[in-house]
Amino acid sequence: MQSQTEEFMAELEVHDFQECHLRILELYEEYSHRNIAKIIRTRKENFDMSDLRAKRELQTEVEREVRNFCTWLEKARNLEPTTAHYYSVSLKSLLLGLPIGVQVARLFSIILDTQARK
Numbered sequence: 001m002q003s004q005t006e007e008f009m010a011e012l013e014v015h016d017f018q019e020c021h022l023r024i025l026e027l028y029e030e031y032s033h034r035n036i037a038k039i040i041r042t043r044k045e046n047f048d049m050s051d052l053r054a055k056r057e058l059q060t061e062v063e064r065e066v067r068n069f070c071t072w073l074e075k076a077r078n079l080e081p082t083t084a085h086y087y088s089v090s091l092k093s094l095l096l097g098l099p100i101g102v103q104v105a106r107l108f109s110i111i112l113d114t115q116a117r118k
Contacts, residue, residue: 021090024087
């Protein structure tokens with residue numbers, strides 16, 4: 001049986017994860033003027049079907065996009081550089097269409113499920 005502290009921490013982590021990452025996705029959609037679910041789907045398909053050279057080009061493009069998003073967050077949203085960096089870098093695997101890690105994979109599923117219900 002979990003202690004009350006462990007239960008609270010588990011709830012806090014789930015809440016922070018969902019709220020923070022969903023906010024990042026909203027900001028990215030505002031920045032890019034594109035639907036995040038469509039971006040993820042398209043990029044995943046492109047990455048899966050690409051050869052090594054094309055994958056490297058896609059990674060370079062995403063890295064550039066992440067830097068530009070970070071700059072936009074700092075200037076347009078007045079975020080601190082460290083916060084803007086965290087927000088932008090946390091999207092990198094999603095923008096590549098690669099759900100890496102349990103939390104990112106969960107977020108990937110949440111995004112696609114949410115869009116499917118709309």
